[in-house]
Amino acid sequence: MRRVKLDRIDLRILRDLQENGRMTNVELAKRAGISAPPCLRRVRALEEGGFIRGYHADVATEPLGYEVMFLALVGLDSQNESVLRTFEQEVDSWPEVRECHMMRGPHDFALKLVARNTAHENELTQKLTAAPHVSTVLTLQVIRSAVDRPGVPIDAENAPLAAEEFDEV
DSSP, X not given: OXXXXXXXXXXXXXXXHHHOTTOOHHHHHHHHTSOHHHHHHHHHHHHHTTSOOOOXXXXXXXXXXXXXXXXXXXXXXXXXXXXXXXXXXXXXXXXXXXXXXXXXXXXXXXXXXXXXXXXXHHHHHXXXXXXXXXXXXXXXXXXXXXXXXXXXOOOSTTOGGGGSEEEOO
16 A cells, blocks of 8 residues: 655645635646646545545535425444444435434434425434334434534644655545
């Protein structure tokens, strides 16, 4: 497995793309302080190394008819690996499930879901409680989101990661 070193330029590129994935390579290179061709090579290397998983639009939910966002804390009756994977596969097939996280603690999974309205939220909750091996479901309706940032904090100026080596994914 090849080792990859991230320097301040790589971290700056990652930070800028995380903030604006539609930025042109020319603008990205300018911000990073390098010319366009090496910038593009670095972006490709970051993509191939697994640091950039993809690009997407941040789509607003309400204009598309999804007025309710809620979280569901789910407990299963078994933590057998096949039961966990079956649950993950089940909720992955539901388009309203936007995130699914296995957790440590009193619940096995935390889900983020969107619903058209409260009736749709209730349908999804009933569907969730009826899923195989589900023993408990606690739902929490989101009233307002004060912070909703993608990715991770990246500080290219004070990068402790810059000197470390990472296994290439």
